[in-house]
Amino acid sequence: MSVEITSGEWLRVLLPGTITTAAAAAQVSRLSAIDWEKPLDLDLADVTQADMAGLTTLLSVLNERSATGGETRISMPRDHAVAELLLESAFPSAAAMVSRPQFRSLIWGADVVPIHDRVRLLRPSPSRPSSTAYQRLRDERFFGFVTYSFQAEPQIASVVATERSRWRGPLVLSFLDSALAHDGAEVPRVVIHELLANAVLHPGGDVVTISSWVTPTGSGRAELTISVWDNGDSMIRALRAAPQSLRVADADVDDTFAVEASGWHPRLAKYPANWTPDAAAADEELLLAALFPGISHRPADRRAFPQGYGLHALYRCVVDLFGGSLEIRTGCQQLTLAGTRLHRRRGTRKYRAHLARLTGRPLHGNLLTVRLPLRHAQ
Numbered sequence: 382m383s384v385e386i387t388s389g390e391w392l393r394v395l396l397p398g399t400i401t402t403a404a405a406a407a408q409v410s411r412l413s414a415i416d417w418e419k420p421l422d423l424d425l426a427d428v429t430q431a432d433m434a435g436l437t438t439l440l441s442v443l444n445e446r447s448a449t450g451g452e453t454r455i456s457m458p459r460d461h462a463v464a465e466l467l468l469e470s471a472f473p474s475a476a477a478m479v480s481r482p483q484f485r486s487l488i489w490g491a492d493v494v495p496i497h498d499r500v501r502l503l504r505p506s507p508s509r510p511s512s513t514a515y516q517r518l519r520d521e522r523f524f525g526f527v528t529y530s531f532q533a534e535p536q537i538a539s540v541v542a543t544e545r546s547r548w549r550g551p552l553v554l555s556f557l558d559s560a561l562a563h564d565g566a567e568v569p570r571v572v573i574h575e576l577l578a579n580a581v582l583h584p585g586g587d588v589v590t591i592s593s594w595v596t597p598t599g600s601g602r603a604e605l606t607i608s609v610w611d612n613g614d615s616m617i618r619a620l621r622a623a624p625q626s627l628r629v630a631d632a633d634v635d636d637t638f639a640v641e642a643s644g645w646h647p648r649l650a651k652y653p654a655n656w657t658p659d660a661a662a663a664d665e666e667l668l669l670a671a672l673f674p675g676i677s678h679r680p681a682d683r684r685a686f687p688q689g690y691g692l693h694a695l696y697r698c699v700v701d702l703f704g705g706s707l708e709i710r711t712g713c714q715q716l717t718l719a720g721t722r723l724h725r726r727r728g729t730r731k732y733r734a735h736l737a738r739l740t741g742r743p744l745h746g747n748l749l750t751v752r753l754p755l756r757h758a759q
Contacts, residue, residue, distance in 0.1 A: 393424050398428060406744055425457055431467070432606070545569050545577070553569075559756075572751055579692060604753060645665050665738060713744075715736075
């Protein structure tokens with residue numbers, strides 16, 4: 382990591398050429414406690430590739446620092462394509478919303494441009510009409526960052542309903558139906574609903590950001606990436622602090638999870654979905670158990686609105702139906718869930734769960750990322 386003091390006593394953190402969740406978190410986690418107290422310049426000058434989940438990790442940094450009055454600014458990439466991506470995806474607006482008044486400005490080349498002025502400089506839509514649903518959605522700025530703040534229960538319900546409705550538009554469904562391997566309506570019905578219903582009910586949270594983008598992969602096939610981040614307590618901490626048994630309902634499924642561990646030692650090679658964490662459970666085990674049906678930090682008879690079927694419904698839809706993956710990053714733990722080579726949608730379902738214990742500064746809040754493979758994106 383390159384760190385240096387710039388004019389005005391800003392501590393410059395030079396981020397790597399490719400921004401992913403792991404890369405962004407690794408750079409920030411190396412800051413000392415003394416460094417963290419200084420005004421930070423997150424410098425994206427050398428970035429040539431950026432993943433939505435990685436950019437969302439930077440939003441979590443902005444929100445965490447703003448809560449204690451820490452000033453942060455972002456130096457934009459020199460790479461024109463990446464700079465265009467940030468503007469088209471409304472990243473500046475999201476940065477301003479999650480950090481409230483503490484995010485002062487963007488650095489664009491040699492100029493400092495106030496955030497409210499920079500947001501107005503978005504690339505104009507093409508003058509000629511687009512021929513495909515995907516291109517029209519790009520023109521209409523559907524993909525990118527959308528941020529919600531909430532306080533009371535009616536606002537919580539509105540966040541879930543509003544975003545689900547946004548994904549149920551005719552043009553969106555037309556794109557999803559043509560690009561995904563199965564019914565596109567399952568994305569708003571299950572994926573969006575469960576991601577948001579999970580995020581807005583984490584204790585202490587009042588901000589949630591959802592981002593979406595179509596990106597190429599190493600195999601040459603594109604994928605739809607959907608990330609949701611909230612600034613509530615870590616889901617691990619919430620489960621650890623629950624005053625009652627975490628098993629609030631029986632698990633009537635026989636899903637099994639083969640654990641690939643990194644940085645810790647699991648007690649089991651495979652965890653069944655009916656496994657219940659005890660007081661000695663590792664943080665990684667609690668994170669895995671958060672997927673299981675019937676596991677909750679909220680008592681069964683006091684679960685707040687909005688109701689969902691839980692992360693169990695989410696991973697089954699993402700992995701079983703669409704052949705995708707689910708990633709969860711919170712605190713110093715990261716879970717990546719995918720199907721096995723001989724994955725079956727009937728009978729006993731087996732999943733691969735890579736669970737890593739990471740070093741450095743814990744991620745603030747909870748970040749869930751869904752990756753859905755596309756047959757095509759055009």
